[in-house]
Amino acid sequence: xxxxxxxxHSHKLAQGVQELAxxxxxxxxxxxxxxxxxxxxxxxxxGTDAVRxxxxxxxxxxxxxxxxxxxxxxxxxxxxxxxxxxxxxMRARCRMSNAPLVEGAIVAALEASLGRSLEEVNLAAEAxxxxxxxxxx
Amino acid sequence: MGERQQAGKRQxxxxxxxxxxxxxRPEFFHQQDEQPQDVGDAAxxxxxxxxxxxxxxxxxxxxxxxxxxxxxxxCQLLAQNLTRESGVVNAKSxxxxxxxxxxxxxxxxxxxxxxxxxxxxxxxxxxxEEPPAHLGPTK
Numbered sequence: 001x002x003x004x005x006x007x008x009h010s011h012k013l014a015q016g017v018q019e020l021a022x023x024x025x026x027x028x029x030x031x032x033x034x035x036x037x038x039x040x041x042x043x044x045x046x047g048t049d050a051v052r053x054x055x056x057x058x059x060x061x062x063x064x065x066x067x068x069x070x071x072x073x074x075x076x077x078x079x080x081x082x083x084x085x086x087x088x089x090m091r092a093r094c095r096m097s098n099a100p101l102v103e104g105a106i107v108a109a110l111e112a113s114l115g116r117s118l119e120e121v122n123l124a125a126e127a128x129x130x131x132x133x134x135x136x137x
Numbered sequence: 138m139g140e141r142q143q144a145g146k147r148q149x150x151x152x153x154x155x156x157x158x159x160x161x162r163p164e165f166f167h168q169q170d171e172q173p174q175d176v177g178d179a180a181x182x183x184x185x186x187x188x189x190x191x192x193x194x195x196x197x198x199x200x201x202x203x204x205x206x207x208x209x210x211x212c213q214l215l216a217q218n219l220t221r222e223s224g225v226v227n228a229k230s231x232x233x234x235x236x237x238x239x240x241x242x243x244x245x246x247x248x249x250x251x252x253x254x255x256x257x258x259x260x261x262x263x264x265x266e267e268p269p270a271h272l273g274p275t276k
Contacts, residue, residue, distance in 0.1 A: 003188075021195075023198060023201075024197075024198075024201050024231075103232070106197070106231065107231055107232055110201055110204060110205075110231050114204075114205070116209050124230070124232075127230075127232055128232055131236070132231050132236060132240075133235075133236075
């Protein structure tokens with residue numbers, strides 16, 4: 001089973017997405033939230049933190065790989081830095097997903113729990129970017 | 138809506154399905170199902186209809202279970218919301234299943250093609266008509 005990491009500028013948003021994704025998944029899929037920027041007093045602010053993201057990847061680590069879902073902007077930049085901190089063998093089994101964060105995490109969590117590969121899960125999650133939510137009556 | 142009207146609508150939807158949907162087209166199916174599967178004849182071989190009993194309709198967590206059940210079978214599984222006259226979607230994809238926007242009382246049709254079609258349809262019908270308590274009407 002692959003692992004999932006949720007990266008957002010907001011600590012609360014990442015936690016909320018993780019909570020939702022956990023509902024779609026099973027216990028054998030590890031989903032770790034890495035949202036927000038912590039100050040020296042332990043309070044969270046809006047931002048992203050490469051060190052926290054790297055730790056989250058290690059926490060979610062599986063030989064099958066880790067899919068990283070992110071909001072946008074510096075979430076991508078911080079995740080790139082986080083990946084550079086990891087051993088090359090681990091980095092090689094991590095993918096940043098182009099999927100929309102919330103819908104992508106819902107799909108990825110379910111697909112991961114069905115035992116799909118890293119590439120298959122990412123493909124299914126990225127399909128969420130063209131999702132028509134409202135029925136065309 | 139009267140029984141006859143509903144039957145008429147279902148027939149209409151069926152006709153529309155025949156004229157606008159070509160389930161033989163490979164691009165019709167969700168990408169993740171492009172992996173080789175032994176599905177035999179591409180044309181649907183069996184179908185069943187289910188009326189959604191849950192007051193919340195086919196919601197996300199229930200949809201997740203439908204996808205989980207559908208993925209236990211090797212056959213290809215398609216679904217359509219006859220009440221909404223929706224398009225035909227892949228029942229193994231949560232994204233597509235949610236597009237049916239099935240509310241309580243809506244009638245869905247499931248098609249299956251492949252070796253274990255009958256078992257798959259029976260399992261889906263059983264789950265949707267008698268959902269387990271934690272996914273049932275009270276939540």
